[in-house]
Amino acid sequence: MLQARKKFWGKKPGFDSGDILHFGVNAGFSLVLGAMVLFWELTPLAIVLVLLSKWRVFAVQPRFWIPNIKANLVDIIVGVSSVGLMHQSQESSAAYLWIVLYAVWLLFVKPRSSAFWISVQSVWAQTIGLVVLFGSTDLVQHAVVVTVLAWVVTWAAARHYFSNYDEPHYRALSMLWGFVSIQIVWYALHWLQYYAVGGLLIATSALYITILSLVLGSMYHAYKNDSLTKNLIIENTALGTVSAIALLISSGWRPTL
Numbered sequence: 718m719l720q721a722r723k724k725f726w727g728k729k730p731g732f733d734s735g736d737i738l739h740f741g742v743n744a745g746f747s748l749v750l751g752a753m754v755l756f757w758e759l760t761p762l763a764i765v766l767v768l769l770s771k772w773r774v775f776a777v778q779p780r781f782w783i784p785n786i787k788a789n790l791v792d793i794i795v796g797v798s799s800v801g802l803m804h805q806s807q808e809s810s811a812a813y814l815w816i817v818l819y820a821v822w823l824l825f826v827k828p829r830s831s832a833f834w835i836s837v838q839s840v841w842a843q844t845i846g847l848v849v850l851f852g853s854t855d856l857v858q859h860a861v862v863v864t865v866l867a868w869v870v871t872w873a874a875a876r877h878y879f880s881n882y883d884e885p886h887y888r889a890l891s892m893l894w895g896f897v898s899i900q901i902v903w904y905a906l907h908w909l910q911y912y913a914v915g916g917l918l919i920a921t922s923a924l925y926i927t928i929l930s931l932v933l934g935s936m937y938h939a940y941k942n943d944s945l946t947k948n949l950i951i952e953n954t955a956l957g958t959v960s961a962i963a964l965l966i967s968s969g970w971r972p973t974l
Contacts, residue, residue: 743823751816754803767796790873791842801849809916835881843874851920860906871898910968921968932957
C-alpha cells in the first residue's frame, strides 16, 4: 500500500515552505519527464528516471526489498505508464494532458490513504497500465509477454485495493483477480479493437477489465461494510452489463489489428 504523507494544504490556509517544496519537486518531475519524451525523444531514459526515483525502496536491508517493491508497485506502474502514454500520444496535444495528470497523481492522488482514494489509485494504475500495454502495437505481437505484464499490473492493483481492508485472504484474491484478467487479455489478443482518442489507441479489452473490476470492487466494498444487498448486486451487475454491451456495440465487430 502507498505510504500516506502529510496533507498537501496543511492545517492552516495557505502554503508553508514544505508545501511549496513538495509542489515544486513533484510538478517539476512531471515536467522533466514530459520534456524528455516530447522534446528530447528520450523515452527509455524517462522510464529509467521513474525507476530511479524509487531509490528508497532499496535503501534498507536486502530482506526488505521485495516487500518494498510490492508496496510501491502501483506507484511505479502509474509512473512508467504515464511516460508510455506521453510517448504514444506525442503526435497530439493530448500528450500534455498526461503530464498534468501525472502531476495530479503525485500531488493529490498518491498521498491519500482513505478507502475511496486507495480505490482510485488501484483503478488508475490498472487502467492506464493496460492501456499502455495494448497501445504498443509492437508489444501486442508477443502474446506471452503482454499476458505476463498484464498479470503483474492487475495483481498489483488488486493487492493494493485489498490491502486497505481487513482481508486475511488478500494475497489469494489478488492472484485470482490477476488470473481472471489475463484470461480476458489472452482472448482479447486474438481480437484487438481500439478507440482512437487524442492520438492514443485505447483497447476495448482494457475498458472491459476496468468495468468488471469496478463492479466487483464496489460489491466487495459493500460486503466488507455489511451493506451488500440483493438489490445492490442486481444494480451493479446490470450497470456493468449495459456498459459492456455499449462498448461491444460501439467498437464494431472487426478486429483493428
